[in-house]
Amino acid sequence: MTDAGPANMAASEGIDFGAGQSRMELKNVSKGYGEEWEFDQVLGNLSLEVEAGMLTVVVGPSGCGKSTLVNLIAGFETPDTGTILLDGSEVTGPGKERMVVFQETALMPWQTTYENIVFGPKLRGDYQGGNLEAEAVKLIEKVGLADFKDKYPLQLSGGMQRRAELARALINEPRIMIMDEPFRGLDAMSRELMQEFFLKIFEENRRTQIFVTSEIDEAIFLADRLVVLSNKPAEVRTVIDIDLPRPRDFKMMSSPEAYRYKSEAMEILHEEAMKSFSDSASASGFMEVYAKTGD
Numbered sequence: 001m002t003d004a005g006p007a008n009m010a011a012s013e014g015i016d017f018g019a020g021q022s023r024m025e026l027k028n029v030s031k032g033y034g035e036e037w038e039f040d041q042v043l044g045n046l047s048l049e050v051e052a053g054m055l056t057v058v059v060g061p062s063g064c065g066k067s068t069l070v071n072l073i074a075g076f077e078t079p080d081t082g083t084i085l086l087d088g089s090e091v092t093g094p095g096k097e098r099m100v101v102f103q104e105t106a107l108m109p110w111q112t113t114y115e116n117i118v119f120g121p122k123l124r125g126d127y128q129g130g131n132l133e134a135e136a137v138k139l140i141e142k143v144g145l146a147d148f149k150d151k152y153p154l155q156l157s158g159g160m161q162r163r164a165e166l167a168r169a170l171i172n173e174p175r176i177m178i179m180d181e182p183f184r185g186l187d188a189m190s191r192e193l194m195q196e197f198f199l200k201i202f203e204e205n206r207r208t209q210i211f212v213t214s215e216i217d218e219a220i221f222l223a224d225r226l227v228v229l230s231n232k233p234a235e236v237r238t239v240i241d242i243d244l245p246r247p248r249d250f251k252m253m254s255s256p257e258a259y260r261y262k263s264e265a266m267e268i269l270h271e272e273a274m275k276s277f278s279d280s281a282s283a284s285g286f287m288e289v290y291a292k293t294g295d
Ligand SMILES: Nc1ncnc2c1ncn2[C@@H]1O[C@H](COP(=O)(O)OP(=O)(O)O)[C@@H](O)[C@H]1O
Pocket: 033, 034, 040, 042, 060, 061, 062, 063, 064, 065, 066, 067, 068, 069, 232
């Protein structure tokens, strides 16, 4: 973990948060599935700049193409048109410099927390960060799982499993982290705790981060920049800079600024849902976002 000191200082001091961090650029990316008559255009003409050292949150109704976007960035799939660049180099396949954490747990049930975390680097035999064992233990402590180091995934709560996954991704020291609705399905309390944990880790060294969610409060609480997607075929509808101070605190969510960001984003999501309300999948996606806003 590098640069913890300067990265924690205030933005107003003019320090470049992005120094030494990676940036990603998506240029005119489109993606569809299926043959001719049943062709389904999922991503339209999506362009996006993911700034170095920033936490970019992507929000959109379910079914709009967020996971498709994540799969392209991860290199699991290739775009039909357009390019994805990490620090200027084109993404052509999966790579450990881009780590993805999905909502579904990917921990191996027959391995302990510790074994799960060291598994990837051990398998590849390419760990370069010094002592792998010591680094894994440090990370386990950082995500609050010191007492669960030798437990198996099924012995962990949902929230603990997500934290173990976070550590498992971080051990690879990726240049960019991508998370796809990682806290979905957790109860409200665990979800808040996870958001705090996750922010603490992000704010410590500001590794470039893409975080995908369909929950607007979560989006605003976490984001430096909030990218609001249109309905399918997804394009970037707007980007809102979230100027809430860091470190973040849940109390900030009741500030007038937070309320303003939320109304702005909700208005666009509402418009997008209305455009294709006949499409039941989009409508239910919208309702899901809407139902979670809480007021
Ligand atoms: N591998 C695939 N084959 C066919 N259709 C797909 C595939 N992956 C996603 N889709 C379609 O793309 C659309 C968007 O899905 P997805 O990216 O999972 O949305 P989100 O993550 O925003 O909920 C859906 O209509 C889905 O059916």
